[in-house]
Each structure stands twice: as structure tokens, then as C-alpha cells.
Amino acid sequence: MSRRDDRLWRIRASLERFHGAVAAALGNAAREQRGIAAERARDMVEVMVRGQGVDRALADPVLAGPLRNPLFGPVLAHAMADRVEAFRDWSEQGPDRLAEIVGEASPGAASQPHEAWLGGTGTADGSEGVPELWRIGDGEVPSAPEPRRFPVAVPLLDQAHLHVASAPESRATAESLVEGLLLRVLSHFQPGLVQVHVWDVGQLTGSLPGLYPLTRAGLLTVHDPARLHELLDELSDTIRRVHTGVLVEGHQSIRAVSGRRAEPWRIAVLLGNRQALKEEHQQQLQRVARNGLACGIQLFIVDIPITVNSPVETVRVAADHTATCTMTGKHVRVLLDPPLPRHAVPRACAAIAEKREERRSRFGTFADLLPEEPWQERSAAGVVAPVGFFDGDPVPVALGDTSPHALIGGPSGSGKTNLLYAMLGSLAARYSPDELELYLLDFKEGVSFAQFAPGRKDPSWLPHARLVGVNVNTDREFGVALLRFLADEMRRRADAAKRHEVTKLEQLREEDPEGRWPRVVAVIDEFQYLFGERDQVTAQATQLLEDVARRGRSQGIHLVLSSQDVAGIEGFWGKSAIFEQFTVRIALPKARRVLAEPQNDAAVELPRWHAVVNHESGVRPGNRVARVPDATKRGTFDALQAELHRMRPEELPEPILFDGSRVPVLGGLADFQALRPGEASPTVLLGQVIDVAGSAAKVRFARTPGRNTAVIGSMAEDAAGVLAGAALSLARQHFEGGARFTVACLVDDARPHADRLVKRLRGQGFEVAEVPLKDFREVPEDERRGFREVVDEHAKRLREINAGTFEGDVVPEYLVVYGVDAAQSLLEVKDEKTRATGVDSFRLLLKHGPENRTHLLGWWRGAQRLKNSLPPGVYDDIGSWIAFDVQGKELLSFGPEQVMSWSPRPRRGLFFDRFEHSRPQVVIPFDTGEES
Numbered sequence: 033m034s035r036r037d038d039r040l041w042r043i044r045a046s047l048e049r050f051h052g053a054v055a056a057a058l059g060n061a062a063r064e065q066r067g068i069a070a071e072r073a074r075d076m077v078e079v080m081v082r083g084q085g086v087d088r089a090l091a092d093p094v095l096a097g098p099l100r101n102p103l104f105g106p107v108l109a110h111a112m113a114d115r116v117e118a119f120r121d122w123s124e125q126g127p128d129r130l131a132e133i134v135g136e137a138s139p140g141a142a143s144q145p146h147e148a149w150l151g152g153t154g155t156a157d158g159s160e161g162v163p164e165l166w167r168i169g170d171g172e173v174p175s176a177p178e179p180r181r182f183p184v185a186v187p188l189l190d191q192a193h194l195h196v197a198s199a200p201e202s203r204a205t206a207e208s209l210v211e212g213l214l215l216r217v218l219s220h221f222q223p224g225l226v227q228v229h230v231w232d233v234g235q236l237t238g239s240l241p242g243l244y245p246l247t248r249a250g251l252l253t254v255h256d257p258a259r260l261h262e263l264l265d266e267l268s269d270t271i272r273r274v275h276t277g278v279l280v281e282g283h284q285s286i287r288a289v290s291g292r293r294a295e296p297w298r299i300a301v302l303l304g305n306r307q308a309l310k311e312e313h314q315q316q317l318q319r320v321a322r323n324g325l326a327c328g329i330q331l332f333i334v335d336i337p338i339t340v341n342s343p344v345e346t347v348r349v350a351a352d353h354t355a356t357c358t359m360t361g362k363h364v365r366v367l368l369d370p371p372l373p374r375h376a377v378p379r380a381c382a383a384i385a386e387k388r389e390e391r392r393s394r395f396g397t398f399a400d401l402l403p404e405e406p407w408q409e410r411s412a413a414g415v416v417a418p419v420g421f422f423d424g425d426p427v428p429v430a431l432g433d434t435s436p437h438a439l440i441g442g443p444s445g446s447g448k449t450n451l452l453y454a455m456l457g458s459l460a461a462r463y464s465p466d467e468l469e470l471y472l473l474d475f476k477e478g479v480s481f482a483q484f485a486p487g488r489k490d491p492s493w494l495p496h497a498r499l500v501g502v503n504v505n506t507d508r509e510f511g512v513a514l515l516r517f518l519a520d521e522m523r524r525r526a527d528a529a530k531r532h533e534v535t536k537l538e539q540l541r542e543e544d545p546e547g548r549w550p551r552v553v554a555v556i557d558e559f560q561y562l563f564g565e566r567d568q569v570t571a572q573a574t575q576l577l578e579d580v581a582r583r584g585r586s587q588g589i590h591l592v593l594s595s596q597d598v599a600g601i602e603g604f605w606g607k608s609a610i611f612e613q614f615t616v617r618i619a620l621p622k623a624r625r626v627l628a629e630p631q632n633d634a635a636v637e638l639p640r641w642h643a644v645v646n647h648e649s650g651v652r653p654g655n656r657v658a659r660v661p662d663a664t665k666r667g668t669f670d671a672l673q674a675e676l677h678r679m680r681p682e683e684l685p686e687p688i689l690f691d692g693s694r695v696p697v698l699g700g701l702a703d704f705q706a707l708r709p710g711e712a713s714p715t716v717l718l719g720q721v722i723d724v725a726g727s728a729a730k731v732r733f734a735r736t737p738g739r740n741t742a743v744i745g746s747m748a749e750d751a752a753g754v755l756a757g758a759a760l761s762l763a764r765q766h767f768e769g770g771a772r773f774t775v776a777c778l779v780d781d782a783r784p785h786a787d788r789l790v791k792r793l794r795g796q797g798f799e800v801a802e803v804p805l806k807d808f809r810e811v812p813e814d815e816r817r818g819f820r821e822v823v824d825e826h827a828k829r830l831r832e833i834n835a836g837t838f839e840g841d842v843v844p845e846y847l848v849v850y851g852v853d854a855a856q857s858l859l860e861v862k863d864e865k866t867r868a869t870g871v872d873s874f875r876l877l878l879k880h881g882p883e884n885r886t887h888l889l890g891w892w893r894g895a896q897r898l899k900n901s902l903p904p905g906v907y908d909d910i911g912s913w914i915a916f917d918v919q920g921k922e923l924l925s926f927g928p929e930q931v932m933s934w935s936p937r938p939r940r941g942l943f944f945d946r947f948e949h950s951r952p953q954v955v956i957p958f959d960t961g962e963e964s
């Protein structure tokens with residue numbers, strides 16, 4: 033071979049080797065690439081299979097071919113094994129667990145098949161809870177290896193609104209869903225506890241036709257398509273009313289109020305056409321949605337695009353009639369329950385309506401106002417109690433921080449007293465005496481509040497009553513005394529709150545759990561008397577009323593004022609600071625001005641024994657009409673009181689009773705009973721002042737000038753009551769024989785009184801000198817001992833004491849003189865020897881007596897006559913006085929300017945002690961005759 037050939041061969045060979053190597057390399061590369069491609073394909077299939085879920089992937093036409101390829105067999109097998117593993121827990125327990133949960137959360141009609149309940153009427157009243165979930169169908173997880181069904185239920189009432197979105201093909205299914213849920217709810221609760229409103233943008237009638245029989249019982253209202261705003265207004269009004277009238281005990285929602293549901297649920301079904309509502313409606317709907325759940329307002333919104341920031345359960349019904357809902361998420365397909373049988377729905381609604389009517393016509397009695405168990409409620413944030421019924425549903429009255437005070441009006445005979453009994457009974461049965469105290473004042477003549485205090489026939493009393501005032505009509509001061517007491521209590525509470533660094537009673541109760549801080553409700557019936565005159569009493573009453581009305585709310589002090597004609601009460605309407613606080617208005621038939629007239633004339637049309645209860649200062653949307661049960665006939669309030677009286681804590685004292693027609697008995701008075709012998713400066717009791725404690729009018733007989741007492745007036749009886757009360761109270765403060773009494777009866781009218789007093793004092797072991805005006809006995813002139821002589825003797829003794837020449841003990845001496853003025857001419861006569869008059873002696877006795885323990889208790893039959901006994905213009909020696917039938921202006925010389933406004937009235941005196949008082953007080957003289 034030539035070298036050339038050889039080289040060629042080598043080149044070829046080498047090329048071949050190269051080609052071989054290249055081919056080998058290329059072959060390797062291709063194999064490698066095929067391998068990688070297959071792996072990549074497997075990965076991609078796995079991603080797709082796992083991404084879509086095994087069953088979707090198997091059904092996917094794109095994947096059908098590849099998945100038949102044996103290459104991907106292991107991928108599918110692996111994914112299926114993993115799926116089974118992943119679902120194991122769910123497959124084994126999930127559906128059963130869900131069924132169990134739904135079963136528990138959805139008792140009765142809330143989840144059972146319609147055969148079990150449709151056509152019957154519910155008995156649940158909310159007191160034993162409300163189903164948490166309401167069934168809509170069955171769910172399945174299509175991607176689960178072995179799809180098992182489980183019940184699907186949605187949260188409703190008080191928890192979430194319902195939003196249903198359908199496709200045009202499935203709208204009927206959506207409506208069936210709504211109808212089914214409505215019937216579950218309607219059939220679960222007592223008829224009346226669920227009310228339905230329907231608004232359909234497209235039609236006036238025709239939506240949810242099966243429900244129409246509910247209309248006649250007022251349980252279904254179909255709203256005009258053009259008037260959505262009216263429905264929304266109505267719902268907003270309800271929300272407001274519930275806030276002011278029901279949610280007063282600090283409850284956040286009606287559901288939190290224990291016992292029977294206080295307000296029905298109102299379900300508003302809004303059927304739309306997938307177009308947005310007008311902006312203003314949208315906004316109003318959002319507000320209703322936001323605040324409605326707490327107030328029992330439930331929205332079912334169908335095919336209306338809406339965003340609401342409150343809990344909403346959304347159910348989407350697809351064109352194939354299956355659904356998804358937010359409760360179960362997108363992976364669960366919901367097979368909605370089939371529609372209820374078409375004819376059964378109206379029949380069921382008719383049965384509900386009928387039962388409702390029956391309930392409505394059954395009249396709510398006083399017993400129906402009462403809770404099953406007394407004294408279970410707490411009053412920390414307020415008190416609330418039904419006073420009547422509307423359509424068989426209780427209508428509550430609430431007093432709390434937001435509705436502090438109530439005004440009740442209605443002409444005579446319209447049932448105010450009865451309403452007060454219903455209210456007080458309802459409250460007293462719910463709150464224990466530690467939670468609620470009552471102060472009850474009745475200005476009416478008659479004894480309508482006497483029932484609350486122990487009486488002769490019925491010794492029971494209302495344990496909550498701390499004060500009962502009856503027949504107060506002339507003693508308007510007692511109304512002022514009550515208001516002053518409340519104002520003081522308010523201040524005491526405010527001080528305690530301040531110490532605990534809080535502002536309200538509710539917080540104070542939290543900070544001071546051991547303290548006793550009941551709510552105080554003060555009722556004043558016929559309160560117009562309080563403002564009856566243009567005088568000092570009205571001025572004080574107005575000022576105190578304003579104080580309590582404005583600041584009572586946060587200290588738990590509530591006023592309930594009632595009157596037959598509130599319209600003309602200037603003291604009430606004259607100050608906005610007063611009447612604006614009376615947000616609770618209760619109008620009986622034909623009441624004037626209680627409600628915000630003329631817009632709100634609901635009281636005009638009101639039937640007998642009904643009332644409009646309004647917690648919004650009487651504006652129309654706040655009206656709730658209530659039929660008030662008879663609470664005064666036998667077996668109603670009296671029976672309740674007897675029961676509560678038996679339950680009362682043993683240590684609870686009886687209420688204080690103030691009876692304007694009763695004469696206070698000296699011996700029965702706590703202030704009298706508290707007197708003990710041995711006092712250096714004895715206290716004289718002159719009568720009973722008109723105050724809440726029933727205390728006595730007192731004067732201290734200290735050894736200081738001026739400590740004499742005058743009674744001014746023409747009536748012996750009034751004067752005798754005062755003088756005897758004074759003398760007997762003094763006697764009680766001395767040991768037997770430790771004081772000397774001189775009783776001078778100078779006018780015949782007073783004789784029996786004076787005799788009785790003398791007997792009484794002697795009976796207690798005291799030395800009593802009886803002195804006539806003149807001594808007519810057949811005795812020598814210089815031994816005669818009439819009033820003049822006694823006065824001269826006392827004057828002489830006092831002169832000697834002052835001169836230091838008196839020998840003997842200075843024993844307390846009390847001169848009780850009936851009709852001092854009758855002795856005036858006798859006293860004016862000059863002594864033939866000394867040229868001194870008895871008047872001088874008398875004035876000396878007044879002037880120097882008290883410091884030497886000699887005090888005068890004298891009755892003068894007129895103010896001028898008293899002046900005649902005293903040095904001209906100098907009246908200081910009469911330090912205290914009590915005047916009866918004397919006009920105020922005549923008393924001006926003896927007391928402050930306020931005496932001017934005094935107009936005398938029977939059996940009442942005006943009392944002033946210049947050492948103790950800045951203003952005079954009205955006093956009721958004692959009955960001392962009953963004393964033993």
C-alpha cells in the first residue's frame with residue numbers, strides 16, 4: 033500500500049472511529065434525552081393528577097390518553113394510594129362526625145326531615161337556647177376516594193345573615209332553599225316568635241306563595257317593590273327600639289337576655305335580580321345588616337350583590353342546582369334538600385297562623401307577667417320587666433342608663449294605678465330586694481299605695497318598698513322630702529363611685545362586689561300636686577327634680593312620675609333638663625302630651641286597658657302597644673306580695689309609712705322612744721316633721737337664753753297636741769321627781785287637754801302645780817295663787833338666783849301654759865306696793881328662765897297676742913315657735929322671709945327654731961291621747 037493509501041485508510045479509520053465515537057455519543061445523548069423526557073412527562077402528569085385531584089384527572093379528556101399509557105401507571109397508582117391515605121381520617125370519621133355535630137346543633141325542625149315537623153307548630157320560646165345550625169342539604173367531597181354524604185347546615189338566627197346567589201337556571205332552587213329554611217325556623221318556635229318580611233324587586237306578589245297564610249296572623253308582610261326604604265326604615269326603627277327598650281341590662285344582644293325570647297326574630301327576605309341596589313338602599317341595608325343580628329333581625333338576601341361587614345353565610349347555587357356554601361368551603365358539593373311538598377307548605381303556614389291567633393286571643397294575665405322563678409335577675413345595668421302584652425307577646429318597660437326615667441299619663445280611670453301595679457309586680461318578682469328598692473308616693477286621696485305597706489287587714493308588705501307615702505295630697509313637702517332623700521342618696525353613691533374611681537353604678541357594683549347597691553325606683557303618682565302652687569315647695573321640688581332627673585341615671589336612681597294630666601304641669605315641662613330625661617313614656621287611652629304630639633297621636637285611638645309604651649321620648653317609631661292585665665283584682669298583686677313577703681330576708685325592716693291622713697302617735701315615734709333620763713339639755717319634741725325618716729320636730733332646751741317655745745294659733749286641739757308632746761317628751765328625760773311642772777290652763781277650751789296632761793305627768797311621778805288664771809277660792813288675798821302670783825314667784829326666784837341669794841337647788845322647771853294671752857290684762861295690772869306689773873315678771877321669766885333651767889311652753893291665740901307679751905320689737909326670748917292657723921306674713925317678725933309663703937292648713941303647723949334652722953319646717957302635731 034502506498035503511503036498515500038495508508039494515510040487515507042488511517043484517516044478513514046480514524047474518521048470511522050470518530051464517527052463511531054460521535055454516533056456512540058449521539059446515541060447516548062438521545063437515550064439520555066428520551067429518559068429525561070419520559071421522567072419529565074411522568075412529573076408533569078403527576079403534577080396534573082395531584083393538582084386536579086385523582087378523580088378529576090381521570091375524567092379530564094386531555095389526560096385520558098396519557099393516563100392509559102403504562103408509562104404513567106405507577107404515577108396514578110402512587111397518587112391514588114396517597115389520596116386514600118390522605119383521606120383516611122376523613123373517610124373513616126369525617127361524615128359521621130359532621131352528622132353528629134349537625135344533629136346536636138340542629139335539634140328538631142332545624143335538621144330533621146320535613147315529615148317530622150311540617151304542618152305542626154313549634155313550642156320553643158328561646159329560653160332553652162336556639163339551634164346553632166339549620167339544615168339545607170347533604171354535602172359530599174367529590175375528590176374523596178369514596179364519596180360519603182353528610183348533612184350540611186348553616187348558622188342563622190342571631191349568628192349570620194344568609195346570602196343566596198343563583199344562576200338564572202337555578203333561581204327556583206334558590207327560592208326553595210329559602211322557603212325550606214323559613215319553614216324550619218317558623219315551625220321550630222312558638223308561632224309569633226318569627227315574623228317574615230318579603231320584598232321582591234321584580235314583583236309585588238308571587239314570591240314565596242306558600243307562606244301567604246301567615247299574613248292574616250301578621251306573621252308575613254309583603255312589601256311593595258318600589259318601597260324598599262320603608263322596609264329598611266322599619267327594620268332600623270326596630271333596632272333602635274330594641275336598643276332602648278330591651279338591651280338595657282348591659283346585654284349585647286337579645287339572645288343574651290335570659291328567659292323567653294323578649295323580641296321576635298324578624299326575617300327579611302330580599303329577592304333581587306342580580307343587579308346592585310341603589311346606593312342609598314345599599315348603605316341602609318348594610319347598616320341593618322351590621323346592627324340587626326343582635327336585635328333579632330335576620331336577612332335572607334337572594335341574588336343581590338352586596339358586601340356587608342357582618343357575619344354572612346353565602347350559598348351559591350350553580351346552574352346544575354348543586355351548591356357550595358361558605359360553611360363547608362369550595363371542595364364540598366352541596367346537594368340541596370328537595371323543595372318541600374307544594375301543598376304542604378300553605379297548610380303548615382295556615383296551622384302556624386291559626387295557633388298564633390289562638391295565642392293572641394288568649395289574654396295575657398297578671399300571672400303571665402311573672403317569671404317562673406322569682407328574684408333571678410340582676411340590676412347592675414338596669415331593670416326591665418313586661419307590663420302587658422301585644423298579640424300575646426310581652427311588652428317590657430326598661431329603666432337603665434339609657435332610659436333613666438318614666439312619665440305615665442292618662443285621665444282618671446284610664447288605669448294608671450293598675451299599670452303601676454302591673455309594673456311594680458313584674459319588677460318585684462324579677463329582682464330581689466337587694467337588687468331593687470322602691471319608694472312609693474301617692475298624692476291621690478285614697479289609699480292606692482297602702483297595699484305595699486303593712487296594714488290591719490293585710491299585714492304583709494312589699495319587701496322592696498322602703499318608703500310608702502299615701503294621702504300626701506296636702507303635704508307636698510313630703511314629695512320634696514322624698515326628692516331630697518333621693519338627691520342625697522345619689523350623692524352618696526357618686527362619692528362611693530369616686531372613691532372607687534368609677535362613674536357609674538354598674539362599675540361601682542363591679543368594683544365593690546360586697547357593697548349593697550340596688551337600683552332605686554321612686555314612683556310618684558299624681559305628681560302634679562308637687563307643682564300645684566307657685567311657692568317655695570314648687571321651687572324646691574323643681575330644683576331637686578332637675579338634679580335627680582339629670583344625674584340619677586348613672587347612680588341607678590330612677591323616677592316614675594304619673595299623672596292624670598301631664599300636659600299642664602309647668603314644673604315638669606318648664607325645664608328641658610327635666611323632661612328630656614324622661615325618655616320612657618307610657619300613655620294610657622286619651623293621655624295628652626305624654627307622647628310627642630301632634631305627630632304621635634297613638635293614645636287617642638287606644639282601646640280600654642291598653643297603653644302605648646315608648647322608650648324614645650314619645651316619638652312615633654318607638655310606640656309599642658300593650659294590653660295591660662288587671663293587676664289590682666284579688667289574687668293578682670296581693671297574692672304575689674304575700675309570696676314575696678314570705679321570701680323576704682329576715683333582717684329586712686318594714687317600709688316607712690307616711691300617711692298624710694294619720695295623726696302621728698307620740699309614743700310610736702322612734703325619736704320619742706330614744707329619749708332617756710339624765711340628759712343635761714333635754715330635747716323637746718313638738719310634732720312630726722314631714723321627712724322620709726318620720727323624725728320629730730325637736731328643740732333642745734339648753735341652759736341658754738331663748739330656749740322657750742311658743743305655740744301660735746286659735747285651735748286648742750292643735751296647741752294641746754304640741755304642748756302635751758313637749759311636756760311628755762321632757763318628762764321622759766328626767767328621773768321620777770327630777771323636774772317640776774307647772775300647768776296653767778287659762779282658757780276653758782283647753783281644760784280637758786290640760787287635765788289629761790296633769791294626770792299623765794303625775795302618773796309618771798312628777799310634781800305638777802296646777803294653776804288657774806285667778807284663784808277664786810275663799811282664801812285670804814295674800815295667799816291666793818293664780819297665774820299672776822306664779823309668774824311673780826318665778827320672777828322673784830330667778831332674781832334671787834341671779835343675785836346669788838337663792839337658797840336651794842336649781843331644779844328644772846317647766847311652765848306649760850294654755851292661753852298665755854288670756855292673762856295679759858291680769859299681768860298688766862300694777863302691784864299696788866311695788867308698782868311692778870306681771871308683764872315685767874313674765875318677761876323676766878322668759879329672759880332669765882332658760883339659763884336657770886326654767887323654760888316656758890306657752891300657747892298664744894294669735895301672733896299679735898304673742899308680741900304683746902314680749903318687749904316691743906324684741907322677740908328673741910321666744911327661740912322656737914310653731915304656728916297653726918296664722919298667715920305667713922303675721923309671722924314675719926319671728927322668723928325668716930320664707931315664712932311669708934306659709935298658708936295655714938288643717939292639722940299642720942309651721943315650725944321654726946331660730947338657733948337651729950335657716951328655714952321653717954311643716955310639722956304635724958301629735959296625738960298624745962293614745963299614750964299609756
Ligand SMILES: Nc1ncnc2c1ncn2[C@@H]1O[C@H](COP(=O)(O)OP(=O)(O)OP(=O)(O)O)[C@@H](O)[C@H]1O
Pocket residue numbers: 442443444445446447448449450451596641642660661662663664665
Ligand atoms: N287593665 C285593666 N284590666 C281590668 N280592669 C282595669 C284595668 N286597668 C284598670 N282597671 C280598673 O279600672 C278602674 C280604674 O283604674 P285605675 O284606678 O288604675 O285608674 P287610674 O287611672 O289610676 O284612675 P284614677 O286616677 O281615677 O285613680 C279600677 O277599678 C281598675 O280595677
